[in-house]
Each structure stands twice: as C-alpha cells, then as structure tokens.
Amino acid sequence: MQTDMTVGKPMxxxxxxxxxxxxxxxxxxxxxMADAVIVGKFVGTKGLAAVGATGTITFLIIGFxxxxxxxxxxxxxxxxxxxxxxxxxxxxxNAAILSAVxxxxxxxxxMLGMHRLLVFMHTPEDIFDGxxxxxxxxxxxxxxxxLYNLVSxxxxxLGNSKTPLYFLILxxxxxxxxxxxxxxxxxxxxxxxxxxxxxSQGVSGLLCLVYIWxxxxxxxxxxxxxxxxxxxxxxxxxxxxxxxxxxxxxxxxTMMVQSSLNILGSYAVAAFTAGNKIENIFTQAFVAIGxxxxxxxxxxxxxxxxxRVRQGFRATDVIGCAYAVIAGFILFFAGKYFxxxxxxxxxxxxxxxxxxxxxxxGMFLVPLYVVNCYRNGFQGMGYGLLPMxxxxxxxxxxxxxxxxxxxxxxxxxxxxxxxxxxxxxxVLLIVLYFYVMKDMKKKLCL
Numbered sequence: 001m002q003t004d005m006t007v008g009k010p011m012x013x014x015x016x017x018x019x020x021x022x023x024x025x026x027x028x029x030x031x032x033m034a035d036a037v038i039v040g041k042f043v044g045t046k047g048l049a050a051v052g053a054t055g056t057i058t059f060l061i062i063g064f065x066x067x068x069x070x071x072x073x074x075x076x077x078x079x080x081x082x083x084x085x086x087x088x089x090x091x092x093x094n095a096a097i098l099s100a101v102x103x104x105x106x107x108x109x110x111m112l113g114m115h116r117l118l119v120f121m122h123t124p125e126d127i128f129d130g131x132x133x134x135x136x137x138x139x140x141x142x143x144x145x146x147l148y149n150l151v152s153x154x155x156x157x158l159g160n161s162k163t164p165l166y167f168l169i170l171x172x173x174x175x176x177x178x179x180x181x182x183x184x185x186x187x188x189x190x191x192x193x194x195x196x197x198x199x200s201q202g203v204s205g206l207l208c209l210v211y212i213w214x215x216x217x218x219x220x221x222x223x224x225x226x227x228x229x230x231x232x233x234x235x236x237x238x239x240x241x242x243x244x245x246x247x248x249x250x251x252x253x254t255m256m257v258q259s260s261l262n263i264l265g266s267y268a269v270a271a272f273t274a275g276n277k278i279e280n281i282f283t284q285a286f287v288a289i290g291x292x293x294x295x296x297x298x299x300x301x302x303x304x305x306x307x308r309v310r311q312g313f314r315a316t317d318v319i320g321c322a323y324a325v326i327a328g329f330i331l332f333f334a335g336k337y338f339x340x341x342x343x344x345x346x347x348x349x350x351x352x353x354x355x356x357x358x359x360x361x362g363m364f365l366v367p368l369y370v371v372n373c374y375r376n377g378f379q380g381m382g383y384g385l386l387p388m389x390x391x392x393x394x395x396x397x398x399x400x401x402x403x404x405x406x407x408x409x410x411x412x413x414x415x416x417x418x419x420x421x422x423x424x425x426x427v428l429l430i431v432l433y434f435y436v437m438k439d440m441k442k443k444l445c446l
Contacts, residue, residue, distance in 0.1 A: 003159025005296045006081055006303040011315040014292055017161050018319070022288035024152075024165035027172040029284055033277045034172070035193035038179045040274070040342040043130075043189050045350065048342060049266040050130030050190045052273025053123050056255040058138055061110060062145055063247030069099060069149040070291070071240030074298050074380055075232065077157035081299030085218055092154055093225040094232045098240070103146040110139040121255060122262040124269070133191040141198030147205030151212060156295055158218065163211055164204075171204035242384035246375065249391035253398030257417045260406035268411055271350045274342040275357030275415075278335055282327045286369045289320050290376030297380035304444050310437065313377060320369035331362035357415045364419035367426040374429040378436050386432055390425040397421030 005013055040048035072095035079088035114135055123131055152164035175196050182192030212219050261268050293316050300308045335358030339351050361368075371394070375387040401417035404410070 004081075005159055005299045006305055006308065010296075010308060010311045011318070014289075014296060014312060014315050015319065017159070017295070018285075018288045018292040020161040020165045021156070021291050022285050024161070024168045025284035025287050025291075026281055027165070027168045029277075029280050030172045030175070033281065034176045034179050035190075035197060036273060036277050037341050038176075038183055039190055039193050040270075042183050045270045045343065045345050046127050046266055047130060047190055048273060049124070049269040050127040051134055051193065052269050052276075053118075053121075053127055053131040053258070053262065054135040054138070055273060055276065056251055056258040057114075057117065057135055059254060060248055060251035061106065061139065061142065063251050064244040065103075065106075065142070065145050066149050066244075067247040068102065068240045068244035069095070069146065069153045070294065070376075071243035071379065071384070072098060072150070072236045073153040073157040074239050074294065074382065075235050076154060077295050077298035077380070078302035078382070080158050080218075081302030089219065089221055089225040090227075090229060091232055091236065092219060093221060093227070094229055094236060095150060095154070097226075097228055098233060098236060099146050099150045103143045107139060107142045110142070111136060114139060121259045124262060124266050127266055127269075130190040133189075134194045137191055137194035137198060141194075141201065144198055144202035144205055148201050148208065149205075151205055151208040154219065155208065155212065155216070156291060157298070158216070159295065159299070160216075161292075164208055167204045167207040167211070170207070171200040174203060175200035239379060239382065239384045242388045243379055246388045246391040249388070249395045250398075253395040253402070253421060254418070256399050256402035257405070257414055260402045260414050261411075263406055264409060264411055264414075267346060267349050268353065268414075270343075271339075271353030271411075272357060272414070274339045274350070275335075275354045275361075277342065278338045278354075278358060279331065279361050282331060283365065283368060285323050285327070286320060286365075286372040289316050289369065290372035292316075293373055294376040294380030297377050298382075301381050301440070301444075306437070306440055306444055309377075309381065309440075313373070313433075316373050316377075320373055321366055324365035324369045328362040328365040331358045331365075335359075335362065353411060356412055360412070360415040360419055364422055367419070367422035370426040370429055371422055374433060375425075378432065381436065381440055383436060386436065387429075389432070390429050393425045393428050394421040397424040 003017065035051055036048055039051050076088055076091040079091055115132060118128065118132055155164055178196035178199060179193055182188045182196055186192060261272050293312055296312050297309050336351055336355035339354040343350050371390065375390050378387040398417045398421045401413055401420050405413035405417065
C-alpha cells in the first residue's frame with residue numbers, strides 16, 4: 001500500500017511509517033548479528049574477531065549502496081508527491097540502470113583491492129585468513145545488496161514501508177538457518193556466514209521485485225521507462241553520490257578506529273565487534289527515522305509544502321529524543337548482558353570491554369539521532385552536498401580520536417571515537433538547518 005505523506009497528521013504518519021522501517025532495519029542487522037552470534041559460539045572468539053575485523057569494510061560497501069539507492073529514489077518520491085506518475089516511472093528505470101553499473105564497478109574494485117586493504121588496516125595474522133574469506137564473499141554478492149536496497153527504496157519512496165519488512169523478516173530467518181547449516185554441519189567457518197548473508201539478501205530482493213511487478217500498478221514499467229535519460233540521471237547522481245559518500249566517509253572514519261583496535265589484538269576486536277552489534281540493534285530506530293523523514297520531506301517538497309516539513313522535523317525531535325534517552329539508559333546499565341550471546345570463551349576479558357564500549361555510546365544517543373534525522377531530512381529536500389559536510393565533520397572527529405587511541409593504545413579512546421564524531425556533526429547540522437529552511441523557502445517562492 002502506497003502512502004501520500006503530504007496530507008494528515010505528521011506525528012501519526014511518521015510513526016506509522018517509521019515503525020515498519022525500524023523493524024525491517026533490525027532484521028537487516030540480524031543478518032550480521034546472526035553471523036556474529038553463530039560464529040562466536042561455534043567457531044570461537046577468533047572467528048568472531050575475523051568477522052568483526054571486516055565489519056567496517058562491510059559497512060563501507062553496504063552503506064555506500066544504501067545511501068546511493070536511497071538518493072537515487074529521492075526524485076522518485078518527489079515525482080510521486082507531485083502526482084507525476086509517468087515521470088516517476090522514468091526515475092525508477094534510470095535508478096536501476098545507474099545502480100547496475102555501479103554494482104559491477106564496485107564488485108570488481110573491492111575484490112581486486114581487498115587483500116591490500118586488510119594488510120593496510122593491520123588485520124591480526126591469527127584472524128587474517130578468516131577475515132579475507134568472509135569479506136571476499138560479501139564483495140562477490142554486492143549485486144544482491146544493490147537489488148534489495150534499490151527495490152525497497154523505491155517502495156519506500158512511494159510511502160510503502162511494510163512490504164520490504166515482510167520479505168526481510170523471511171530472509172532473516174533463512175539467513176539464520178543457512179548460518180547454522182554452513183557453519184555447524186559444513187564447517188565452513190566465517191566464510192559460511194558470508195554465504196548465508198549473500199543468499200538471504202538476494203532472496204529478499206527478488207521477493208520485493210516480484211511484489212512490485214504483481215501488486216504495484218504505479219510501477220508497471222513500459223519500454224520507454226527504461227530509456228536512459230541524462231537529465232534525470234544527473235539529478236539522481238547529484239543526490240545519490242553524496243548520500244553514498246556520506247556513508248563512505250563515516251565508514252572510512254570507522255575504519256581508522258578499526259585500525260587502532262587491530263593494534264590492540266583480537267580480544268579488543270572481538271569486544272568492539274560484540275558491542276557494535278548490540279549498539280546497532282538499538283540505534284536502528286534512528287536510521288529508520290532518517291529514512292522516514294527523507295521520504296516525508298521529499299514528498300512534501302514535491303507538493304511545495306514547506307510548513308509540513310517543519311512540522312515533520314518537530315515531530316521526529318520528540319520521537320527521536322525520547323527513544324534516545326530510553327535506549328541510552330538500557331545500553332549504559334544493562335547492555336553488557338547482551339554480550340553473552342556472542343562470547344563463548346575468554347568472557348572474563350572480553351565482556352568488561354564490551355561494557356566499556358556500550359557505556360561510551362549510550363551516553364551520546366541524542367546526537368546520533370540528530371545526525372540521522374537532519375542529514376537524511378536535508379537530502380530528502382534535494383540537498384546533496386551540504387549534508388555531506390556533516391559526514392566530513394564525523395570523519396575528522398573519528399580520525400582525531402583514532403589517532404589518539406592508536407598512540408596511547410587506549411581501548412576507551414577508541415570507544416569514544418564515534419560519540420565524539422556525533423557531537424561534532426550535530427553542531428554543524430543544527431547550523432545547517434536554519435540555512436536550509438531559509439534557502440528552500442526562496443526556491444519554492446513561498
């Protein structure tokens with residue numbers, strides 16, 4: 001079911017859209033979390049560290065693709081909000097062509113350069129082979145990531161956040177089953193978890209594609225919709241590439257932190273990995289809010305309703321800040337207990353380190369909400385480069401803390417890298433909000 005987000009009460013509409021996206025994001029996180037849990041339990045701490053050592057690289061790849069496909073469909077959402085269905089379908093055709101080309105390029109580049117990258121990141125020798133085997137399979141399956149993220153982004157652009165969720169839940173269950181089969185029965189170790197992820201993601205994407213063909217008449221593509229249009233492509237690239245780079249910039253900063261962790265050894269990597277998986281489950285609400293406000297703003301800008309955009313930001317502030325306080329409290333005081341899901345050996349060393357990580361991030365979830373909401377909100381309004389500045393601010397923040405952590409060989413400083421980056425980016429985004437709203441008012445001649 002498609003949703004027109006240009007009418008109705010913003011708070012109720014945003015909540016109704018956000019909740020399915022949040023649940024879907026959690027299930028998407030269950031892909032990597034299931035990998036970590038099953039590998040940690042049945043392969044051991046070093047197996048968990050092998051998966052964790054590639055976590056930032058996986059985030060770099062998948063994050064870029066998520067940002068890219070979401071950016072490509074901002075124009076789709078704007079055309080849908082304006083009621084221009086023929087133009088909307090053309091944006092979908094162009095997005096598919098652009099995504100396919102980029103998937104081919106990324107697959108080739110990532111697979112050719114992966115060994116050098118792992119060496120550059122000081123991946124510990126005792127987990128190098130497992131890490132390399134895992135990430136190469138993820139790279140080989142980039143097309144499945146593109147497929148799911150593109151078709152789900154198209155559905156969300158039309159206001160449908162529930163259908164991708166249903167298929168993702170099914171695929172997450174399949175991923176867990178395949179993890180168990182490949183790791184326990186076939187003894188494939190960390191690479192088995194990667195195969196499970198790629199296969200499950202592909203199934204989810206195919207199911208979404210079949211649904212679009214059978215149940216969404218607005219997306220019944222005609223031959224002319226597949227003609228590549230340079231003007232449409234230029235607009236999509238102007239938003240999609242900056243959104244993808246935004247994730248990439250964040251990932252590069254995280255890779256710097258990962259390098260500082262690798263120096264500290266496999267236990268530090270395992271603890272950071274477990275803590276990060278737990279954090280990601282709790283913070284998917286902020287990612288969902290960002291996805292929601294992007295779609296909401298895009299439709300309302302297409303309908304020239306800037307006041308509703310302001311109302312949307314105010315509504316998400318209430319939702320996001322309230323959730324941040326509750327989630328932060330849980331992570332700070334009880335987060336470490338979730339780590340028993342991952343750790344099978346050396347718990348006396350690893351779990352206190354997980355607790356340190358979760359206490360650090362738990363205190364700074366409000367800035368993380370601001371980063372996700374306002375950055376995506378601006379992008380939904382058609383701004384590509386300005387929000388990316390906050391990504392640069394994050395990169396600088398993480399980089400500074402990573403250098404300090406490496407020099408001092410401090411695990412705590414490494415854990416504080418992301419919170420520090422969120423605070424720096426938040427300050428910039430608050431300033432940008434006033435500029436963006438003023439500039440958009442001029443553009444819409446309101």
